[in-house]
Amino acid sequence: MSDIVTPLDTPVVGDVFLRNFRKADGRMLYLYGREAHGLPVQKQQNDDIATGGEVRFHPLRGEWNIYAAHRQNRTFKPAASADPLAPTIAGGPTTEIPFEDFELAIFENKFSALHPLAPAPPQLDGIDSEGATGRCEVIVYTPEAEGSLHTIGQDRRRLLIAAWIDRYQALFAEGCGYVLPFENRGDEVGATLHHPHGQIYGFGKVPLVQQAAIDAFAGGYDLAAEIAAAMPDYGLSEANGMAALCPRFARFPYEVWIAPIQCREGPWDCSEEELDGFATLLGEVTRRYDAFFGRPTPYMFALHSAPREGCDNYHFTAQFYPLLRGPDRVKYLASVEQHTGVFTVDVMPETAVEALRAI
Incomplete structure (x- = not known):
């Protein structure tokens, strides 16, 4: 189990520290903070983790779409007492973050649609398909169960931006063709966890909409x-x-x-x-x-x-x-x-x- 604390060389005011922690189930957890994170590990989850799905090409739309059947049973609107993005407190439920406190956390999604080890799928006649390679990560903005990009404050937003930049660099280095940090907020959007958080997708292929923007900018x-x-x-x-x-x-x-x-x-x-x-x-x-x-x-x-x-x-x-x-x-x-x-x-x-x- 690797556990390393290193200062991050990112364009922020003051030092940002990163703790790289490998969880019991093999997924990576990255803890970002203004201070080095040194809290001891609490109890951990150790579930089986799927290694991604597949992508299939839509011949009439010119796009690659992700098929990930294992996501059908992902966590759906748990009770506040079972918040999987909260810190793991002694005597409390086991969460995704096995520490009693943190500033900002990023971890590999348990229900990842994209995975670097995604296997090649069975081939269908007339359909182009490949393993859905890439990364899916969850960003937890704060240990607090409620909040927004406004209420977390300026310093935490700067920390979030530093973490985004670091993950861009890391996922590009892994070979992801396009990286998309994003947030789905609210029931109307389909958010299934209310704890303030976002996500990052590192795509193996540049998505169609993003490629259109790239072409527009390259065209002047x-x-x-x-x-x-x-x-x-x-x-x-x-x-x-x-x-x-x-x-x-x-x-x-x-x-x-x-x-x-x-x-x-x-x-x-x-x-x-x-x-x-x-x-x-x-x-x-x-x-x-x-x-x-x-x-x-x-x-x-x-x-x-x-x-x-x-x-x-x-x-x-x-x-x-x-x-x-x-x-x-x-x-x-x-x-x-x-x-x-x-x-x-x-x-x-x-x-x-x-x-x-x-x-």
Whole structure:
């Protein structure tokens, strides 16, 4: 069982320490903090872990989709007393994190759709299929059972960004073609755990949507120019070289992007000042959403960065897709959106930015 504490060389203010811990079931746990983590191990889980599924190519959509039947029985809305993302406390239930406390934790998902050891699947005539190689990880923002990107505070958001950057570097080094940190928040999105957390997928192949963005940037699309043109009327806020805005081409009601004003490939490419602004805006956007809708806002959030191989002119964004078009009205993705990819937007971006600015 490996257990090493090392300082991280990442662009943050002050030291960030990393404890690499191999769990009893073989999965890795990474503990990030402002102080070195040295607590003793409590009792551990030791379940059988699946090694991923398969990917099959859809010939009419041009995309690779993941098939992972073992995820059908994953943890679903456990009671608060059985929170699997809480610390493991003496006398309490055994959780994913076998320590009594931590600052921020990342571990390999027990129900991983992608795995570096995914076996080659049986071949079907006329269907291209491969093992679903890659990584799926869970990021636990805080040991507290409740919270958001706003309430965890600026220092914890900076720690989260440092952890994202470290995992980007590690997963690229493992050979993942594209890395997507993301968060599913709320029942309407399908989140099955309410403890404040996100995830990271390290894809063996670049997904279709991300490849389209790569092609657009490589073809000369200038997002910096779009941000400059949009900010006067569609800008929500600005902090240390980072902008938050409602895109003029938004597909979701109240969609917000955070992006560096100057072109950057990913958070690893940003200055310390820009990362501080990024952390500020992550908290501000979440605060505005919750205040505007009057409740914890269900959303899909993800970082869109350059692939492992890089891309000329790629411009990093962090994108929030709320699943509400009003405090009690869900934006459903129904037949037209699902069958064609063409979205019907119920709230104009210019209306959305005015409403969010007023908070």
